[in-house]
Amino acid sequence: MSSENVKHETFEGQPHTHLYTMSDPAGAVVFRTDVMKQVICSPHGGELVTAVLSEEASPDTLPSDVRDLIASPSSGLPESASGTARTGMHDVKTLYLVPTMDCQLACGYCRIVRKQGQQAGFRLSPQEGRDAVDHVLGRAPSGAKRTLVLFGGEPLLVPETVFAAICHVREGRESANTDIMLQTNGIAIDDETAEFLAANDVFVLLSLDGVEAVHNRLRKLAAGGGSYEGSVAGYRNAKKHGCRMGVNATVTTATQDRFVESFEALLEDLRPDKCGAITHLHPVSTGRSRWQVSSEVATRTQIGTFLAARRMGIYHQQMCEKLAPFVNGTWRRYACAGCGGKVVVAPNGTAGICEYNASDGQSFVPLEEFSEEAVADFMSWAARSPLDTRECMSCSALSTCGGGCAYDSQMHMGDPLKFDPWLCDTNIQIIQWLMHDLLSHLQGAVAGQDFHEVTERERALVLGDITVERTLAPMTSIAEFAEARKAGECAAG
Numbered sequence: 397m398s399s400e401n402v403k404h405e406t407f408e409g410q411p412h413t414h415l416y417t418m419s420d421p422a423g424a425v426v427f428r429t430d431v432m433k434q435v436i437c438s439p440h441g442g443e444l445v446t447a448v449l450s451e452e453a454s455p456d457t458l459p460s461d462v463r464d465l466i467a468s469p470s471s472g473l474p475e476s477a478s479g480t481a482r483t484g485m486h487d488v489k490t491l492y493l494v495p496t497m498d499c500q501l502a503c504g505y506c507r508i509v510r511k512q513g514q515q516a517g518f519r520l521s522p523q524e525g526r527d528a529v530d531h532v533l534g535r536a537p538s539g540a541k542r543t544l545v546l547f548g549g550e551p552l553l554v555p556e557t558v559f560a561a562i563c564h565v566r567e568g569r570e571s572a573n574t575d576i577m578l579q580t581n582g583i584a585i586d587d588e589t590a591e592f593l594a595a596n597d598v599f600v601l602l603s604l605d606g607v608e609a610v611h612n613r614l615r616k617l618a619a620g621g622g623s624y625e626g627s628v629a630g631y632r633n634a635k636k637h638g639c640r641m642g643v644n645a646t647v648t649t650a651t652q653d654r655f656v657e658s659f660e661a662l663l664e665d666l667r668p669d670k671c672g673a674i675t676h677l678h679p680v681s682t683g684r685s686r687w688q689v690s691s692e693v694a695t696r697t698q699i700g701t702f703l704a705a706r707r708m709g710i711y712h713q714q715m716c717e718k719l720a721p722f723v724n725g726t727w728r729r730y731a732c733a734g735c736g737g738k739v740v741v742a743p744n745g746t747a748g749i750c751e752y753n754a755s756d757g758q759s760f761v762p763l764e765e766f767s768e769e770a771v772a773d774f775m776s777w778a779a780r781s782p783l784d785t786r787e788c789m790s791c792s793a794l795s796t797c798g799g800g801c802a803y804d805s806q807m808h809m810g811d812p813l814k815f816d817p818w819l820c821d822t823n824i825q826i827i828q829w830l831m832h833d834l835l836s837h838l839q840g841a842v843a844g845q846d847f848h849e850v851t852e853r854e855r856a857l858v859l860g861d862i863t864v865e866r867t868l869a870p871m872t873s874i875a876e877f878a879e880a881r882k883a884g885e886c887a888a889g
Contacts, residue, residue: 402828404792407449411790412470415449416831417442421839425831429794430471432725434831434850435462436838441846462847473783477727477795482736482778484768489542490738491532492751493561495520495554497743500583501623504614505648505687507678508549513755518743519553522560524763528741529564531763533574544576547751549743552584559592566596577601579644581615581623582630590637600634601642602627604666605651606658613650614687631666642670644713646677647697648687656700663708672713673701676800676819678752679807684818691821698822699829709861718796718826720864723855729781731798736778739766749774752803773812777802780813788815793823833858 405415412430417423424442426435437445447453448467455467496519497512520528533542544565551558558578565574577599585593585600593600604627605611612622635641643666647655655673663671675694677685689697702715721728730737734750741747746760749771753759761770768774782788782799791797800819806812834850837857841848 402832404828405446405449406790406792410449410470412472412794413449413466414792415442415445416828416835417446418832418835421835423835423839423842425835426466427792427827427831428465428470429792430473431465432722432727432795433465434834434855435465436835436841436848436850438842438846441842444846459847461849465849473727473789477729477783480727480729481781481784482730484736485535486537487736487778488532488739489536489540490545490733491528491543492545492547492738492740493520493525493528493551493557494547494549494740494742494751494754495525495551495557497549497755498553499548499550499581500553500618501550501581502616502618504616504650505646505677505685507680507752510680511755514757514760515743515754518745520557520741520743520745522557524741524745525557525561526564528747528763529561529568531766532739532741532747533565533570536570538570539573542570542574544574546576546578546580547740548579550581550584551578552580552589555584555589562592562596562598575599579603580630581627582634583623583626585630585633587633587637590633590639593634594638598639599642599669600631600639601644601670602631603646604628604631604643604662605645605647606655607661607665610651610654610658614648628666635666641666641668642672642713643668644672644674645701646674647689647693648677649689650687652689652693652697655697656704659701660704663704663710667708668710670711670713671701671705673697674714675822676804678801678804681807683808691818691825694818694822695825695829698826706860706862711862711864715826716859716862716864717798718823719830719858721795722830723852723859723864725852725855727783727795728798729783731800732802734777734802735780735799736774747771749777750803773802777812782815785815791820791824792827793820796827797823830858 401420402416402418412428414427416425422439424437426445444457445466448455448458455463497508497515499509536542546558562576579601582602605615608624611624615623617623645659675697677688679685698715702712705712739747740751742754742760745763747763747766748760780799780802782794782797788794800816802812805814805816808816838854
């Protein structure tokens with residue numbers, strides 16, 4: 397996992413060319429972010445490349461194919477990277493349905509439950525849930541992959557609305573094209589609920605911060621006591637009945653010391669289909685959450701939890717979102733579906749583009765009035781991408797970043813269109829580790845030669861047995877990587 401010995405260099409006139417040299421393993425990697433190519437170099441080859449890029453040696457000292465890749469002027473981003481911006485409601489393929497912002501838990505770092513604002517006391521009715529499905533997902537082009545996310549608070553506190561929305565999707569013509577995900581603490585998943593979720597092919601994503609002692613540090617029941625036992629019981633119930641399962645764990649300053657070890661033990665015990673490690677916390681007010689870890693800790697946590705997941709062949713959402721474009725030779729335009737890709741319907745029936753802004757009473761409008769024109773942030777957030785930002789063109793994380801969270805930028809810097817330097821630092825450190833990992837897998841490729849152009853199959857070594865699909869905007873919703881499934885009849889709940 398160590399990548400502290402990696403030296404990163406950039407060169408005048410070559411904004412897309414990045415050179416990583418390291419002593420353990422010995423060698424270098426050249427990464428061209430404009431053409432998404434990498435060249436592995438021996439120690440001697442790395443010295444030659446450094447001399448050429450520093451204009452201390454002639455490009456003719458390099459083989460012609462290497463020279464054309466390494467020393468040719470940067471071309472800028474190709475049309476395939478720059479032509480994928482979202483432009484309107486036809487790009488919306490994700491609906492976040494928030495039946496309530498209430499929850500049985502009182503997690504210390506939770507933004508949603510602690511700042512309900514205009515949504516306090518409201519609960520979506522079953523008919524409002526069905527209307528939201530029609531009004532949002534019904535606008536997507538026929539045959540398009542779409543996603544319904546049931547979110548909260550705790551959505552299963554309003555089971556009749558959750559069941560109604562799921563049944564409405566599964567009884568509709570686009571059921572086979574629609575993935576459904578329930579994000580839950582798991583406490584309310586009894587046998588009947590688990591049977592319903594499994595019968596309707598709902599992906600169940602539980603918030604579990606690690607083993608019991610770690611999870612219970614901040615994830616307390618509102619009535620008092622830890623929530624681990626109830627959440628894990630709900631997880632096992634859902635899995636017993638055949639649900640596809642995921643776990644999301646959040647690291648905080650209170651849990652960072654044991655987090656990776658705890659995360660690995662949790663995966664060993666529960667063996668979910670997918671997992672995630674959340675390292676950035678949405679602020680409760682302006683400024684960082686007091687539970688927010690440093691970018692250095694976040695980087696170590698993402699890498700450490702990914703390595704644990706990779707050993708078990710489990711998809712790691714946050715890291716695979718970054719690694720998929722790298723492996724596939726594409727570019728990640730957005731990190732958040734809120735940038736023109738989703739609509740959120742809040743407990744009082746209003747709609748907006750970010751669940752964390754639902755409480756302010758300003759950026760949400762009545763569902764029937766929602767449009768690109770009615771919500772000012774819709775089009776401005778859709779233009780928020782590193783691929784459209786001049787200052788990002790020379791960044792080594794350009795292809796894998798996606799720009800992070802507009803809401804966090806709004807809260808930290810007063811401008812949702814800016815990029816959070818905390819996230820920038822994290823993404824750059826992860827790229828540095830990625831080059832180290834790539835060289836570790838391919839060091840033998842330069843045995844007896846100084847240069848080796850990395851193939852897509854070889855880039856995939858950083859994923860181990862984990863597979864991801866080729867896409868220009870990885871995992872902006874669960875639908876991006878889910879397998880197509882033939883939908884059966886909706887099971888009554």
